Amino acid sequence: MTRPDTTQARLHTAEKARKDNDMKRSGWMARGSRIGLTSAGILVAATGAALAHGADGGVAVAVEGAPSWSLSPVYHILVAHFPVGLWMTAYLFILIRSFSDSKFAVRVQNAIWPVAALGTLVGFVTYGLGLTIYPWSAITESPLGRNHIMLATWTLSYWTVMSVLGYRFRRHLFEGAQRWITFTLATIGAIVITITGTLGGSLTGTPSLVTKSLSWIGWNVYMTFYLPTWMLAVYVAGALLLIAIGIIGWKRRV
Known part of the structure; x- marks a missing residue:
């Protein structure tokens, strides 16, 4: 027979755990709302700048079937520094956490x-x-232009997946050998950001040392980037392998 004081202690513990979960949930909701408001503010600012550009401020083009104006590149160039800075800051934090278990690294x-x-x-x-x-x-x-669009699409897709999976499995990404996988994936993301940015600079007539470095490994950015057919096969095989690993891991947990 369970003693009354034991039952009361269990109820108290359960109530405390429920309150803690409610506080954590409200904290995450508050953080999410702040992030959403910040993003909305940036979006409104960018939209306002575009509208302020006006119909008389566009760049005239002479392409049949295209709009008679386009936005100035200055807005894209201005806003582009924000995701680059934020992603590279996240990479810096991952770098610190991967090589350190200090209190500062854990907080970061x-x-x-x-x-x-x-x-x-x-x-x-x-x-x-x-x-x-x-x-x-x-x-x-x-x-x-095609190369820049391709790399920009890769960059946005890559960091979208990184953000979702990183948040979903955030408690386990720096445990044991997993930290080196996290570090490797983040490094790939940083490299893709760098290449995308330098292609954008080349479009505006300001190529960088990165542009020349890519030519050293055989990629002339002023020529269309192609993947060999065998590389596409490797991508498909890698994707299937990752799916299989995920299914096996899920079955073992169940």
């Missing part, structure tokens, strides 16, 4: 995924503004 870990997620939200705004600079029929005629 809590900021990684909110920063990455905010960068992703602003990244969608940046991507949208970038598509308004030139008519699609014009930008896709340029190999450099």
